[in-house]
Structure formats: structure tokens, C-alpha cells
Amino acid sequence: MRAAAAVTLGWVWVALNALSAIYALSKTGLGVMWFAELLVVALLASPGALLVAWGRRRPQRYEEFMQLAKQVLLPITGVMMLLTLSMVFLWVPTDANLGVSQRIFYFHVPLAIMSLLPPFLVSLSSIGYLWRRNEGWDALSLSAVEVGVLFTTLTLATGSIWARPTWGVWWRWDPMLTTFFILWLMYLGYLLLRAYAPSPDQGARYSAVLGIVGSVNSVIVYMATVWWNTQHPEKVVGPAAEAGSLDARMGVALLVAFATFALLFAYVLLERLSLRRDEAQVEVLRAQLEEAR
Amino acid sequence: MRKKKALWLGVLALLALPWVAMWAPHPFTTSTPEGTVSLQSWPDHHLALPTDQAEGEDTKAQANLPFLFAVYTITWIAFFGYAFYLSRRQAELRQEIQALQEEVARRRQQSSQ
Numbered sequence: 001m002r003a004a005a006a007v008t009l010g011w012v013w014v015a016l017n018a019l020s021a022i023y024a025l026s027k028t029g030l031g032v033m034w035f036a037e038l039l040v041v042a043l044l045a046s047p048g049a050l051l052v053a054w055g056r057r058r059p060q061r062y063e064e065f066m067q068l069a070k071q072v073l074l075p076i077t078g079v080m081m082l083l084t085l086s087m088v089f090l091w092v093p094t095d096a097n098l099g100v101s102q103r104i105f106y107f108h109v110p111l112a113i114m115s116l117l118p119p120f121l122v123s124l125s126s127i128g129y130l131w132r133r134n135e136g137w138d139a140l141s142l143s144a145v146e147v148g149v150l151f152t153t154l155t156l157a158t159g160s161i162w163a164r165p166t167w168g169v170w171w172r173w174d175p176m177l178t179t180f181f182i183l184w185l186m187y188l189g190y191l192l193l194r195a196y197a198p199s200p201d202q203g204a205r206y207s208a209v210l211g212i213v214g215s216v217n218s219v220i221v222y223m224a225t226v227w228w229n230t231q232h233p234e235k236v237v238g239p240a241a242e243a244g245s246l247d248a249r250m251g252v253a254l255l256v257a258f259a260t261f262a263l264l265f266a267y268v269l270l271e272r273l274s275l276r277r278d279e280a281q282v283e284v285l286r287a288q289l290e291e292a293r
Numbered sequence: 294m295r296k297k298k299a300l301w302l303g304v305l306a307l308l309a310l311p312w313v314a315m316w317a318p319h320p321f322t323t324s325t326p327e328g329t330v331s332l333q334s335w336p337d338h339h340l341a342l343p344t345d346q347a348e349g350e351d352t353k354a355q356a357n358l359p360f361l362f363a364v365y366t367i368t369w370i371a372f373f374g375y376a377f378y379l380s381r382r383q384a385e386l387r388q389e390i391q392a393l394q395e396e397v398a399r400r401r402q403q404s405s406q
Contacts, residue, residue, distance in 0.1 A: 104364045111368070133358035150375055158364045165357040232344035264372060269380045279322040292400035 066274055073267040080260040087253040101165045106253055109160040110261035115155050115183070116218045116266065118148030122190075123215035126208035135280060136191035138204045141211055143191045143272035147265060151183040176224040183221055186214040 031097035089107045095102035121144040159177070160170050171177065190207050197203025224230060 008329065039300060099357060101360050103361050107364050107368050152372065154301055154368055154371055157367055161360050161364050161367075218303065230334065231379050268372070268375060268379070269385070275383050278390060279385060282386055282389055282393065285390060285397060288397050289393060293403065 009098045062256055063277075066263040070267065070270050070274070073263060073270065077260065077263040077267055078102065080256070080263055084253075084260045087256055091255045091288075092249055093247065098166060101162060104158060104162040104287070105250075106257040108162055109254060110157065110258040111151055111155045112260050114265050115148060115151040115180075116145040116222060118151070118187070118213035119183070119211075119218035122148070126211035129204065129208045130212075138208070138271065139273055139276040139280070141208065142194065143269055143276055145187050145207075145211070146272055147269050148193065149184070149187045149264070150268070152187060153182070156180065156184060174232055175228040176221070176229050176230045177218065178222045179224050183214075183217050186217060213288060
């Protein structure tokens with residue numbers, strides 16, 4: 001019954017995403033990017049939630065699925081990486097204003113977009129954990145945050161390196177950069193809260209609340225260039241972008257780069273989830289060993 | 294073992310590719326037939342281009358290359374590093390699980406005797 005409800009919810013979510021994508025396609029010139037963005041959210045978030053529900057009911061098949069998914073994802077990601085690199089270094093045209101440094105765009109933008117996915121996953125799984133107290137939700141939340149730290153750190157680093165030749169400085173306390181920096185701090189705060197909580201259960205509960213509250217910041221980050229007068233370039237993809245703001249070849253390369261980083265995100269997330277599962281098993285076995293004494 | 298070697302070779306090839314591209318006949322200086330293009334939504338006043346960049350296409354194309362390669366190198370090293378850490382930690386945990394399972398079974402056997 002629970003699994004059926006989870007599956008239904010998952011499909012409702014996918015349908016909502018599809019509807020939003022159709023709406024976006026009709027409203028923006030680069031609707032396909034928005035569609036890709038939503039597709040990744042749908043592909044990762046909904047099955048992520050389903051995986052948690054399924055993993056509880058069929059642990060053996062869940063483990064087999066995870067192994068298979070990782071084995072399939074790894075070579076595909078490798079091929080996509082090579083394709084991205086070929087496009088970025090050999091195919092895309094050079095920007096008239098920024099020159100070669102504009103090619104940082106194909107790393108920085110997909111990383112930044114993917115950095116906004118974990119808050120979504122964390123809020124979803126945190127609500128799930130507070131509601132059902134299922135360890136699977138907590139594992140998904142923790143894994144998403146850890147992967148989120150990696151992506152946000154890289155976004156900040158690549159952005160800073162890009163800022164040097166274009167703005168002449170490494171960093172500026174601009175609304176977009178500052179809100180993104182706050183997102184990074186929130187991820188770190190989440191991990192610190194878990195590490196220093198009096199008990200694992202309390203840590204999971206407190207961090208779930210922080211995860212839900214903190215996810216609001218991702219919306220602020222996304223809308224920063226719209227709400228404030230910022231030095232950061234305006235959006236060139238997604239629903240907030242002006243139509244035709246990106247050259248067609250640049251758009252294709254960005255789409256491929258985005259797909260690569262999305263696959264990389266999925267792969268790393270699955271690896272982290274597997275690791276969390278092993279960590280939980282070690283904790284259970286240690287408790288059994290204590291009992292056996 | 295062969296798999297591991299292939300994986301490492303793949304990683305090395307991936308890291309080496311842009312460096313090779315950099316020393317090969319320069320892909321950046323040969324712009325497309327249509328010339329260079331611009332991100333329309335990035336007006337010039339947002340930029341503070343160094344003067345040497347504005348001199349000509351070749352200079353512009355080659356300037357700032359170190360920044361591009363720094364981004365590239367940092368990104369992939371971080372990903373491979375994290376993936377390596379995860380797989381290593383997982384291998385350690387799998388070993389620990391096996392040892393703990395054996396220990397629990399042994400203790401249970403002892404207590405039942």
C-alpha cells in the first residue's frame with residue numbers, strides 16, 4: 001500500500017514536471033534547457049523517493065538495482081565527459097567579449113544548476129524523514145548534502161577563477177555570489193550539525209529541519225539576478241532567461257555539458273547512498289556484537 | 294587488475310586531452326567561419342577586459358588560457374578524488390562488515406555452546 005502511494009506520488013511529480021516543461025517551452029526561446037532541467041529533477045528526485053520506499057521493502061533487489069545503475073552510469077558518464085570536452089575545446093565558437101575564458105561557462109553553469117538540485121532533494125527527503133522516520137530518507141538527505149557540498153564548492157571555485165579575468169577580482173560581495181555562498185555555508189552547517197549532535201537520531205532530526213528551512217535559499221539564489229541589480233551575468237538558460245540570449249552552438253554544448261554533470265551527479269549520489277547503507281550495516285553489526293558480549 | 298589499469302588510463306587520457314589540444318594547432322584561434330559570437334545578455338559594461346585582450350583575435354583567444362585549464366583541472370580532480378574516496382571507503386566498510394559478521398557468528402556459536 002505504501003509502495004503504491006509512493007509510486008503514485010512519484011508519477012504525479014513527473015506529470016507536474018512535464019506540464020511545467022510544456023508551459024516553459026511555450027514561454028521561453030530556450031525551453032529545451034528548462035525542460036532538461038526539470039527532466040533531471042524528475043528523473044532524480046522522483047525515483048530517488050521511490051528508491052527509498054522500495055529499498056525498505058526489497059533490500060536485496062534494491063542493492064542489485066543500485067549496482068546495475070552504477071555499472072551503467074559509469075561508462076555513459078565517461079563517454080559524455082569526452083564528448084563534452086571535445087565540444088568545449090574543439091567545437092564551440094569563441095566568445096567575442098570574453099575570449100577563451102568564456103569556455104569556463106560550460107563547467108561553471110552546469111555545476112551551478114546541479115548545485116540547486118540537492119536543496120530540492122534534501123527538503124523532499126527531510127519531510128519524508130520527519131513524517132515517517134525512515135532511515136532511507138535520512139540517507140538520501142545526507143548523501144544529497146554531501147554531493148551538494150562538492151558541487152557548490154566547485155561552482156564557487158570555478159566562478160571565482162572566471163571572475164578574475166572578466167571582473168579583475170577573485171570575489172565580489174554581489175547578491176548572487178553572496179546567496180550562493182550562504183547556500184554553501186548551509187550545506188556545511190548541515191554536516192556539522194550531524195557531526196556534533198548529541199545522538200545520531202537527534203542529528204538526523206535537527207538537520208532535517210535545517211534542510212527544509214535552508215532549501216528556501218535555493219529559490220533566492222535562482223532569482224537573485226532578477227530581484228537585485230547584480231554584477232553577475234543574467235540567466236542565459238532556463239525560465240528566467242531572455243529568448244535567444246545564447247548562440248545555438250553554445251546552447252548545444254551547454255546542454256551536453258549539463259547532461260554530463262547530471263549523470264555525474266546521479267553516479268556520485270548513488271555511490272554515496274551505497275556507502276551510507278554500508279555505514280548503517282556496520283552500526284547494526286556493532287550493536288549486535290555488543291549484545292553478544 | 295586489467296580493469297583498474299584501463300580505468301586509470303581513461304582518467305589520464307581525460308586529464309591529458311585538453312593539454313594536448315592546447316599544444317596542437319590552436320583550435321581557439323581558428324574561429325568559426327561566422328567569426329566569433331557573443332553572449333547577448335552579457336553587456337560590455339559587465340566586463341573589465343584587460344587591454345591586451347582587446348588587441349586582436351589571436352591575443353584574445355590565447356589570453357586567459359591558464360584560467361580555463363585551472364577550472365578544468367580543479368573540476369575533474371575534485372570529482373575523481375571524491376569518487377576515489379567513496380570507493381576506497383566502501384571497500385574498507387565491506388571488509389569491516391565481513392569481519393563483524395564473522396565475529397558475531399562466532400560469539401553466537403560460543404554462547405550457544
